[in-house]
Amino acid sequence: MSLSVAVIRLPHAEGLDLPVYQSAGAAGMDLVAALPATTVMILEPGARDLVPTGIRIALPDGFEAQVRPRSGLALRHGVTVLNAPGTVDADYRGEIGVVLINHGGEPFRIARGTRIAQLVFARVERATLVDGVLDDTPRGAGGFGSTGLGPPDGSG
Numbered sequence: 781m782s783l784s785v786a787v788i789r790l791p792h793a794e795g796l797d798l799p800v801y802q803s804a805g806a807a808g809m810d811l812v813a814a815l816p817a818t819t820v821m822i823l824e825p826g827a828r829d830l831v832p833t834g835i836r837i838a839l840p841d842g843f844e845a846q847v848r849p850r851s852g853l854a855l856r857h858g859v860t861v862l863n864a865p866g867t868v869d870a871d872y873r874g875e876i877g878v879v880l881i882n883h884g885g886e887p888f889r890i891a892r893g894t895r896i897a898q899l900v901f902a903r904v905e906r907a908t909l910v911d912g913v914l915d916d917t918p919r920g921a922g923g924f925g926s927t928g929l930g931p932p933d934g935s936g
Contacts (some may be wrong), residue, residue, distance in 0.1 A: 793834020808898030858884025
């Protein structure tokens with residue numbers, strides 16, 4: 781099954797390839813930086829910035845697009861999507877931007893066409909919240925760490 785999504789390439793993205801899947805089994809399409817050819821963005825350690833992609837999309841109702849980190853950037857440079865996953869709603873028609881943060885120890889250079897994130901499409905289930913009674917479960921109201929995330933000996 782293939783989802784059809786309308787896309788508009790903005791003027792500052794002219795000449796850049798549209799996002800595509802890099803392999804037959806890939807879940808996400810790579811998003812690239814749509815910076816001017818003469819501009820290099822330097823993301824200093826600890827800094828964050830909004831990187832333009834130069835594309836707008838129109839999702840069908842019942843879908844979202846998630847902006848997710850690229851694992852290679854995270855592993856090699858400590859660079860990731862700050863609000864991962866970022867959500868592009870079905871009724872949003874503006875440019876997709878990627879909020880990157882540099883958790884690494886060195887400045888990270890972003891030039892035109894640098895692959896900065898992935899775009900993953902997903903169905904969205906809408907819910908209606910209703911007043912009601914909650915059933916009891918063995919976990920109950922146990923929060924963070926309550927499901928045995930510590931060491932097997934129980935010392936955590």
